[in-house]
Structure formats: structure tokens, C-alpha cells
Amino acid sequence: MKTMPFQIIRNDITKMKVDAIVNAACPTLLGGGGVDGAIHQAAGPELLAECRTLHGCQTGEAKITKGYLLPCKWVIHTVEPVWHGGSHGERELLASCYRKSLALAVEYRLESIAFPLISSGAYGYPKEEALEMAVDTIRAFLKDHNLDVYLVIFQKSDYQLSKGLVEDISAFLKEAWKGKGDPHAREEEHLDSVAGELESLYIEDPYLADSIPPYPYEESRHLKKPGIQGRIKRVEWQIKQLYHSRDPFTNFCVDSKREEQFFSELEESxxxxxxxxxxxxxxxxxxxxxxxxxxxxxxxxxxxxxxxxxxxxxxxxxxxxxxxxxxxxxxxxxxxxxxxxxxxxxxxxxxxxxxxxxxxxxxxxxxxxxxxxxxx
Structure with missing residues (x-):
């Protein structure tokens, strides 16, 4: 089950099994190259026949047709702006492509829609800015509407982030891995912490270990996860058993504040x-x-x-x-x-x-x- 209303995925948009896909169309709506040509080819000649009845479309506007041979029910055609340096209203027109397409989806009571990265191909819109506009416009729309939206990237070269951000994160990754002989150091530190808690209880009463019942391996979903996480859960469970099995008539007494703190952290779901x-x-x-x-x-x-x-x-x-x-x-x-x-x-x-x-x-x-x- 899809739980994210907005996803970026790698796929061929003509293969998307959604209610509607968006075609980055030319003004005539009669097909062209790139995504436009691929959608027309996959949909079959009936799509072109219906598009002829629409009499074209203005840049930034959107019109809808049936999907015909495509796995989607509908195709929303929007005319993408050509990049002329950014001073000719390209941003407003590109945002309008997304908004008008999304509005049509809502008007037709669709539940899912898939976009290509509009204008980022032959029309020359800078890929980084095209991505930013797509994400910002879609997320703003989803604040007030319930719709599953996919941004479909056909190949990695179609997608581009800020070079500075990518370099900064790459440097962070290298630094985090630098000199780390054990990549599980964080889990080991956590295990050491809870093991220390258990050891401190044993020091207060060395006979406590005899009072812990067998660990219910098959009953805990955490135990089915191999490795260090299972070991951590085991120690936490052992500590919990010790707190529950305290005998008030023995000399053993756990610091009440420490017990309260540990239990509050362990028991809160x-x-x-x-x-x-x-x-x-x-x-x-x-x-x-x-x-x-x-x-x-x-x-x-x-x-x-x-x-x-x-x-x-x-x-x-x-x-x-x-x-x-x-x-x-x-x-x-x-x-x-x-x-x-x-x-x-x-x-x-x-x-x-x-x-x-x-x-x-x-x-x-x-x-x-x-x-x-x-x-x-």
C-alpha cells in the first residue's frame, strides 16, 4: 500500500498504472518528440484523433483526453514553456503547467497522477530549477488536496540537484566513514549502554540472574531480526524482567528514580x-x-x-x-x-x-x- 502522497521514482511514464499521466505536449497537441512522442506512440492513433478535436492548447494550460492503449485511464496534456533565460515568465508558466494539471485531476475525481519533469528536456529549462519548481508546486497543492502524485524520472541524466549540496553531502559521507573500522559503531554504543544498566543491577545483587525467566524468542518480533538489534532488545527485556520480579522482602533495592526513568523510556510506545x-x-x-x-x-x-x-x-x-x-x-x-x-x-x-x-x-x-x- 502506498503511504506517501508524493514520490519521485525511476520509470517509463507510459508504463505507469495510475489514473492519469501528464504529457509535456507541444501547442498543437498533435504529438512531437521526447515524452510527447512516446505517449502518442504507446496510446495508439485514437489519442491523436481525440487531440485533433481539442484545437491546440496555450502554454501553461492543460487539457484532458482518454488514455486508450496506455495503462492509465486519462492523459492530461500541458504545454510546457521554452526556456529563454528566465526573464520571460517561464517560472510562472511552468508552475501553471503543474497546477492546471493537478486541478484537472481533482475535477475528474482522480486518485493518482504521474508527471514527467516538465520542460527539462528539449525545451531547455535548467534541470535543477525545473525540479525545484515541480516539487514546490506539487507540495503546495497537496496541502489542500488528497491525491497520489508521482514525479517520474526516465533516466538519471534527466535529474539534477545543486552541485554544491551533492558535494557537501558526499564530503559528509566520506568523513563519517573515515577511519571507521566497524560500521555498526552506533549500535555497539547503544548495546554497551543497556548492557551497563544490566551489569549495574547484577552488581547490586549477583543472584538476580537466577530470577529471569527464559527469553521468549518466538514471541517477540524484534528477536526475529538478526544481529545487534536483537541483542539490544534481549538486554532491554532482561532489565525489564528484573524490575518486575523484585522481591520486596530481600535486601535488593533499585534506585526508584533510575527505575522510573528507565521504565518511562522503555515502556512508552x-x-x-x-x-x-x-x-x-x-x-x-x-x-x-x-x-x-x-x-x-x-x-x-x-x-x-x-x-x-x-x-x-x-x-x-x-x-x-x-x-x-x-x-x-x-x-x-x-x-x-x-x-x-x-x-x-x-x-x-x-x-x-x-x-x-x-x-x-x-x-x-x-x-x-x-x-x-x-x-x-
């Missing part, structure tokens, strides 16, 4: 932490899930199910929307059974933005796409 943070930030639910680029449906599960366990991408998206500092973002991910790791390039990219105080999930996803990492 993912859903509870998200809802608490929304209240602390003074946000509404729609403000949060729209900022996270999430659909209302998965968010409603967080609101209605205290024990809801989200996907990794959903947890990350909500942490970004709530503008959590790195330590709290790690804590939130931990409650979803995961963590940010220096072993993953995508995680380091997220860390780069969080450390910079940039919580724009659209920009983060643009960079993740450029580095060929999964989006959030």
Missing part, C-alpha cells in the same frame, strides 16, 4: 511518543502527517492503536516532521524496532540534514533519490 511530541510541538494531526508526506490512513492507525508498529520509512518520516534532534529521532526509531546506522548511506544522509537543522522531507527525498537510496 511508538504511538504514544509520536502523539506526545505532536502535542508538545503544538501541531495538529493533519499538519504532522502532511509534513511527513504521509497518507491519513497509516497515521490513523497510530492514533487508534497504541501498540502500532510502523514501517521504518513511516517512523523516519514522522521523526523528520516533528523536527526531532538526532538523539530523539534514534529513540523514536528504537520504538519501531530500528535505528539509524552509519553502515547505511541513506541513514547518513538523513543524519546530515538533521544535524543541519533541515527538516524538509521533500528535499531529503530528492537527495536520497539522487544517491539511489530508498525514499522516506
Amino acid at each position: 511508538f504511538s504514544h511518543m509520536v502523539l506526545r511530541k505532536i502535542d508538545e510541538k503544538g501541531m495538529t494531526d493533519p499538519e504532522c502527517y502532511k509534513k511527513a508526506n504521509l497518507d491519513r490512513k497509516p497515521f490513523s492507525k497510530i492514533r487508534s492503536h497504541e501498540d502500532y508498529q510502523p514501517s521504518r520509512a513511516t517512523a523516519l518520516a514522522l521523526g523528520i516532521a516533528l523536527e526531532l534532534p538526532l538523539s530523539e529521532l534514534q529513540e523514536l526509531l528504537g520504538k519501531a524496532g530500528d535505528t539509524l546506522s552509519h553502515a547505511r548511506k541513506g541513514d547518513l544522509i538523513v543524519e546530515y540534514f538533521v544535524k543541519k537543522g533541515i527538516y524538509d522531507i521533500y528535499q531529503i527525498n530528492q537527495v536520497l533519490f539522487d544517491f539511489e537510496e530508498p525514499l522516506i
